[in-house]
Amino acid sequence: MSPATDSEPPVPAPDSDSSGAPGVDTLPWSITPEDAAAAAESAAGSTTARADRTAALRAAIDPDYDYREPLGSRLDRWWTRLMYTPGRQRLWRWGGPIAVTLLAAVLRLYDLGNPQSLVFDETFYVKDAWSLLHLGYEGSWPSGVDPSFAAGNVNQFTTAPGYVVHPPLGKWIIAMGEAVFGAQNAFGWRISVAVCGILAVLLISLIGTKLFKSTLLGTIAGFLFAIDGHAIVMSRVGILDGILMLFLLLGFGAVLLDREWHLRRLAAWVARREDEGREPTWGPTLWWRPWLMAAAVAFGLASAVKWSGLYFLVAFVLYAVLVDALARRRAGIPFWLSASILKQGVATVILTVPLYLASYLVTWTGWFVTNGGYYRNWAQTDGKPWTGSLSWVPLVIQNFWHFEVSVYNFNVNEHDPHPYAANPLTWLFMIRPTQMYVGTFNDGTGNCGAQTCYANITSVGNAAIWWAATAAIFYLVYRLIRKREWQVGLILMGMVAGYLPWLLYINRTIFQFYTIAFEPYMILGLVFVIGLALGKRTDPPRKRARALWIVGAYLLLAVLVTVFFYPVWTAQPIPGWLLTLHYWLPSWR
Structure with missing residues (x-):
């Protein structure tokens, strides 16, 4: 049984464990x-x-x-x-799903406090989180404070505001770990991000099970995400992108559930009209869509970590309108296009945008209720209050708007050179992964069997997973054109929202590790293809056995790559000759 196409009936079949999975017959x-x-x-x-x-x-x-x-x-x-x-x-x-989640926990929590130093952008977010926890806003820090902070002197922040270029939610989440375990040790400032990475593995397993109607394929999706190096690194470093990914994945899962919710209720409405002998010229306006509203909240919270969550809201609002239009057309509603845009489309915007904005703004509570945040009193001091038709706007809103405009201008005009900057056109091919930490032991204390040992953290993915997933995404584009399977369309919409907007900022200083935001959809695309490769349970024994051997061999290869690369994902000391073997491309150095 292959995935449903646009010709499918408007009422989806009841969920089962594997019926409807791509290329997998009812198991x-x-x-x-x-x-x-x-x-x-x-x-x-x-x-x-x-x-x-x-x-x-x-x-x-x-x-x-x-x-x-x-x-x-x-x-x-x-x-x-x-x-x-x-x-x-x-x-x-x-x-x-629970088994692969436990595997993810082991890979992400093992030796999480190593290294006991601020890694890459931890210098911003870990310290901002600690001052945010104490002040309600991000305080400023003396220059060159990182070694002292890592040594345990964590209270050197001042009440003067620090300029920040990302919203506060991700830092609040990092601060939760610091509040429980303290900021004096790296485990405390990384544990929250690790928990987010672990939960993401469980979530992608459940989403895969629902999307493909197969626990097997859902578990494979979670397994691949659990052992991928990029996902592991982004769960073990106290920066924002792993947190962003989790909220985006929550929103994606809610959109998946809303699709079924919406189609069932639309079909029920059409059936009632037919029973009454009335023609459904426009169709209904469905106002109660709890999963769509949950998606709006999730995308709002994602934007409260990094603004790129906004692209997911826009993409999946358009997706919801498209799904509604196709469903109305299949149901025989005459004015299906105009109804989906002018009736349900307007309702969709009303249901999502206010919730999105509210969930974003509530995360700024600390900035609003204190007076010390950056630009908190801009209009009263350095700036000029708005005049004319906007003079009625409260000063605190004027200050907040000025802050947001300033942050936007900073982000779009960030062009400082960086040795690990990566052009987004190369992201899918993993050309320039980010080296986040380099440690060297020259005195034989590294215990790696050599006098000089190297401990690196490089956010390079598992090549067996990453390059196969890239190939799968290109294949899914072709397959969507040929077969119009809704599962493929949903997966590719995640890629559209997470990847394509970065092509607008191709000259900005950006990094390969941003790809964690859309990596789950690359994994789901790969698993879709794995489902096709597995074939049907009713296939002839030799064909079926061959498919199982091929998929099993591929999964084993992915495991072996993880075992080989795990030291350079987790700062485990290794000798120089072994480190060199991990540079599969010259640009990985």
Whole structure:
């Protein structure tokens, strides 16, 4: 069974564990516990209860499958027997995602406090978080304070405001870890980001399960994200981008749920009109869309970490309008396009934009309720209050607007050269990863088996995952044109929102590690292709076995690459000759 296209009925099929997954036929563990219980109960009174119960369960699992034919591989048949009961199916549905989440926790929490120094942009966000926790706004710090801060002298901030170029939510989240574990150790200022990275693995597993209707594919998505080096590094360094990624992924998941919510209610409305004998000329305006509103809140919170969350709001509002238009057309609504834009489209904007703005503004509470923040009293001191038709605007709003304009101008005009700046046209190919930390032990104390040891943190991804995912994304563009599968469209919309806007700032100083914001959608695109490669459970045994071997070999290769690169993702000391073997491209140095 392949993914639904634009010709699909407006009411999506009930979720199962794998039906509808790309290239994966209905698997034997796709039966819901309710179906299994009902089938068993219907056969319980028979004189041949056991045989009838078995037949009923098999019919409920897959009515079209001939159990006398040994189709599929031996692994498929073993899995059928293993996942025979509803309890085991429920265990697998949660066990797979939880298992890869635990794996992610081990990879992200192991030796998290190493190195005990401020790494890369931690010099901004870790210190800002600590002063934010104490002042309610970001205070300023003396120059050259980083070594002293890392040594435990963490209270050198002043009450004078520090100029910041990103909103405060990400720093508040980092501050939560510092509040619990203290800022005197690196574990305290990194733990919050690590937790966000761990939760993102669980979230992408659940999203993959829902999107592909397959716990297997969802678990593979979580597994690949758990072992990818870029995701690991961005979960182990106290900067903002891993936090941003989590909120964006939450919004994406909410959009996925809203799609089903919306299609079901639109179909129900059309059915009622047909029962009443009335033509649905325009269709309804659906005002109660809780998942869409949740997505708006998530994107607002993402923007409160970094402004790039705004692109996701715009992209997925347009996506919601497009989905509504196609659904109305399939339902036979005559004025489907005008209704989707002028009725439901307007409602969608009203439902999302105010929630987006509110969730963004509430994160600035500390700036609003104190008087010490940067530009907090600009209009009263250095600037000039607005006049004319805008003179009624409260001064605090004028000050905030001036601050936001200043931050925008700074961000779009950031052109300072940096040795690890990376052109966004090269991002998908991982040409220039960011070297975030370089430590050298020349006195034999590195315990790496050599006199000189090197401890690096480089945000280079797992090449087996990253380059395959890049190829998958290009293939998905082709596949969307040919087959118009909605799963492909949703995945690519995540790439559109996360990647394409950066091409507008191609001359700005930007870095490869920004890609963490859209890496989950690269992983989902790769898993879509893996689902196609796996084929159907009812494929001939040799074909099915060959597909399983190929996918299994690929996953093993990805694991081996992770084992090899893990030291340079986590600042583990290694000798120089081994470090050199990790430079697969000259630009990785």
